[in-house]
Amino acid sequence: MSVEEQIREQLTAGLVPVHLEVANESHMHSVPPNSETHFRVVVVSDAFAGKRQVARHQQVYGLLAAQLEGPVHALALHTYSPGEWQERENSAPTSPDCLGGSKATSPEAQA
Template sequence: MSVQARIEEKLHDLEPVHLSVENESHKHHVPPNSETHFKVTLVSTRFEGLMPVKRHQQIYALLAEELSGPVHALALHLYTPAEWDARGSQRPDSPNCRGGGGR
């Protein structure tokens, strides 16, 4: 099973209203077909009443295995359904990679 598929499967535990897991590895200085950089957009009623840090901690706990191994970077955009609707169902774009190596 691919890293992306494992991430998606584990995040379903949060009963998402919306879930998008995007492999952004190709935008970074990594070998072709890498699965090291991901962007997650997750909308769930489970986030209601939680500050952003608590939401992130839930994700880190679910993805501990991936974060200790193949996943180098994980951008998280976590919303309640009301927050998602207020954003017009849009998440921020990722910034461009600076190429690594301090360049």
């Protein structure tokens, strides 16, 4: 099972989301081809109602502890209650372009 599938399975079981997006964004970063290290997650769940962002993120981190200890290097989280999701017109921010990490742009490579 891929890391993306593991993330999807854990969040579905733990949060019973009304909307879930899991995107492997590793290709946008300086990592080997076919990596599963950078993910963007949009999750809408009743479990987030009345909770602050920090508590929501902690809840997600708890569900994904095994993945975060292993292959996942970065996790962009967008967590909403159903009402917040509706107010946002069912959209979440996109991830910015990667600003670094390339060996070709490191000071050592330019010397």
